[in-house]
Amino acid sequence: DAGKHMWPGDLRAIFGTLHDLNSAVFGSGRKPFIFQEVIDMGGEPISASEYTGIGRVTNFIFGVKLGQVFRNENKASNLHNWGEAWGTPNSNDVVVFIDNHDNQRGHGGGGGPLTHFEPRPYKLATAFMLAHPYGFTRLMSSYNFDRSNTDQGPPHNGDNINDVTINADLTCGNGWTCEHRWREIYNMVAFRNIVMGQNLQHWWDNGN
Structure with a gap:
């Protein structure tokens, strides 16, 4: 949390002291999975790229842009080159999500993301996220407020x-709320687990 409030060199030093994971559970030589909350909506004085060499970073623009598409504020056909072509970091550097505990409340990252209060477009956006190979996906599990x-x-x-x-x-x-238990979402988790590592091929759209 709040990774951008720490100097990248300090984080690198801290993470460098971590031990390998338990070999009896994870296998020999396995490292912890590290990702950092770095809010970078573009044009900010602290860039996510300063942290990508340390671990993955959160991609807040991802959820905002998908929200615009599935609210019909942008064409779904424009997603044909979704990913780095949209000016986002490399797929191997990011954790992607539709919303999180902060921006669903209008804090941190903002930008009017989709949330469980708009279930239909939220399910569609989450399904697209899980179907597309870009980034390491993270699901939200909320309570009503x-x-x-x-x-x-x-x-x-x-x-x-x-x-x-x-x-x-x-x-x-x-x-x-438990969005991760919605049928459309847990079925797409199963889909992603099956196709993981495969490239997106044979894109089709009707221009809308």
Whole structure:
């Protein structure tokens, strides 16, 4: 979190002291997966490129641009060259997502991303993200909150946080949203796991 508030050289030194992962679990010589929150919407004094040699960086522009497409503010056909051609960092350098805990509340990164409050375009954008090979994808799992009170905490009863209840269709109840349990999304996770490492081929669109 807030990686851009630390000097890249300091982060490199800190990460350099990390041990390899447990070989009994992950195999020999495996390193921790590191990504850093670096909000770079373009033209900022601190660039994400300063951090990409250390670990992956968050790509906030990704969710904003997809949000514009799936809100019909831009043509889906323009996604034919989605990825680096849109001025985004190299696919191997980024963690991509539709929204996160900050920008779904209008904080950090902003730009009006899609959130679970717009379920139809949110599902479409997430499905596209999971179908496309660009970046390392991250899903959001939220709870419902009053959009006029962005500091509202998780669903609770008195001093206790509500348990997550699971509905018959595998979605969550009791105030929890759990986007990762939406059928359209978990099915696309399965799709991505199968096609991982493959290039995008045979793009087709109708010009819209």
